[in-house]
Amino acid sequence: MDPAATSQISHLALDIGGTLIKLVYFSANGDHCEDSRSNEISVVHGKLCFAKFETKKIDDCLEFIRFNILHHSGVQHLNGMAHDKLSVKATGGGAFKFADLFKEKLGILLDKEDEMCSLVGGVNFLLKTVPREAFTYLDGQKEFVEIDHNDLYPYLLVNIGSGVSMIKVDGDGKYERISGTSLGGGTFLGLGKLLTKCESFDELLELSHHGNNRVIDMLVGDIYGGTDYSKIGLSSTAIASSFGKAISDGKELEDYQPEDVARSLLRMISNNIGQIAYLNALRFGLKRILFGGFFIRGLEYTMDTISVAVHFWSRGEAKAMFLRHEGFLGALGAFTSYKTQSHNDLKSNQHTVQRAILNCSGDNFRHIPVTSNLNDSETIECSISLV
Ligand SMILES: Nc1ncnc2c1ncn2[C@@H]1O[C@H](COP(=O)(O)OP(=O)(O)OP(=O)(O)O)[C@@H](O)[C@H]1O
């Protein structure tokens, strides 16, 4: 990004997770018009931009923010102790853990938003405002789902980050975290690094592309002499025991191809999450399960495995859905929370006009449709209104 263009940037929001830091900010494209219906509101056109960093490399993130002068895109606090400090919306555990670091290094306060609330806010924002955001993926077929705004709830949100949170969503701001599992994206990457010696998530994914899980997983057919166990609905190719062949193969870890190990691992984690998600959907009679979090990364094999698990266990009753901006749900939720502050709490910063209020969705604000840029899943074209 050209730092010279940063005068157009506003509303930085952060989601600082156990593995990744996600950033969302609004970048105005220079068009600025007065709203014909009110001379107090002007509408700024631009796009939402996204960036991510590894949490362990938080210094790179701080440098990115400093270099692009994003930290000046928050809002100024004029109340009491926070006098004259800029604050930026932040969610995730790191909003607590790194608050002092942001204050010390960038001179900004992190205005903390609850992590679950932000995830839900992010999904609702995407579903309500960005066309062709949600899709199903089964048997290699991707199908966009247009969700009727009047028929959005309830749904189960399964956020697969380092760990996994499962949240029943009943409305705007109406939700309950009903379950979770520590076997998530962090488990896949952590075990993957130990078992394959890979250096990164991308490398682990690349390995998994070329692997065959049947080399290590014990299949029903391995136990049943090549036949299905049809009486209980298990085909011979179903996995009876993930990594089960390693028990009796007489092999050491080095004797397995890292590709096959990576594939088994990806399958095991995705299957398990799909199954737990289904069981929780069943508990509450939820038919729609939305999967988010950076673990998914739009990867076909992951989505297919999750979809098959949900389809298999629910006998086709429940549907797994995915989101194009799956990794930025929390950050988007924190971003949209700028709008819920009262006008008086927000003061101008040097880059935007006075008292910015986001106008992407929400009951108290006029709705301006967002047109997503379909050629580039990273940015979302949108408008915000400044009052
Ligand atoms: N470039 C990457 N580097 C590291 N992990 C990645 C990367 N891309 C995808 N992942 C996967 O995404 C997971 C992190 O997802 P996400 O950012 O949604 O969670 P988080 O916010 O860091 O975790 P938590 O919410 O549990 O604190 C990692 O554990 C890993 O499985």
Ligand SMILES: CC(C)(CO)[C@@H](O)C(=O)NCCC(=O)O
């Ligand atoms: C602890 C959080 C919420 C942090 O994002 C996440 O990593 C998680 O949901 N872990 C799973 C914890 C559990 O429910 O077992």
